[in-house]
Amino acid sequence: MVRTALILAVWWAQASLVWAGAPDGWETLTTAQQQVLQPVQSEWHQFPALQRQRLIVLANKFPAMKPTEQHRIQSKLREWAKLTPEQRTLARKNYRQLHQLPSDKRRHVKQRIKQSGNRTIMPKTTTTVTPLPPQEADKPAPSSQPPQN
Template identity: 50%
Template structure:
């Protein structure tokens, strides 16, 4: 779920506005800069919408459990290091997935998990997040 939030926050829709209302990197608090450090070099090129979403996450970050904070940082680093083309492909795939009925979404997720097995250390955290089976 957190990865989806990151993807959503870093997506840049065609309708997004310019960069007029969100602060420059130098105006962020030290805490915000620390949380959002993985995207520091990309901050000036982000839309206002992207910045606003990331600042909203940064505000919630201190209230996350330590394992959620680690997962967020790991995923933010991974996402920000992807080439633009791969991020665009991930966004398109995410949009396609969200248009599918829930039963088909589950099939796609299961196939993905078969190709990308979860590390044993991550299994308990993922089990907590999993929706109950029907």
């Protein structure tokens, strides 16, 4: 019961910030906030109010963070700014799926991602590879040579 009340209180606080109106324009941010959020400046006006508010909260916490955490945040913001809309949609989908997993499975998946070293965001390629359906993947690839009689 207490947990539910706490969750509702946090939700209400966030919702009230949005209803009260998050800053609309980049120019309403402080200089310090603008410096932290500079990688996403060109898209600021496109962000929903809740996302802008979350980024403002992040920018306000930034000075109190350790230098390694500040570097990580700046790096992630730069990576996000470079993503195409399709890549962002996929990243959001993957994030939601990951956080729907039970905590033990989520830890396992995160550990596998970390071990694979696939922490960088790859640029979008001009060619895409479409995987074969499972039943066709087991068949041998067609030979480029004519059959021999």
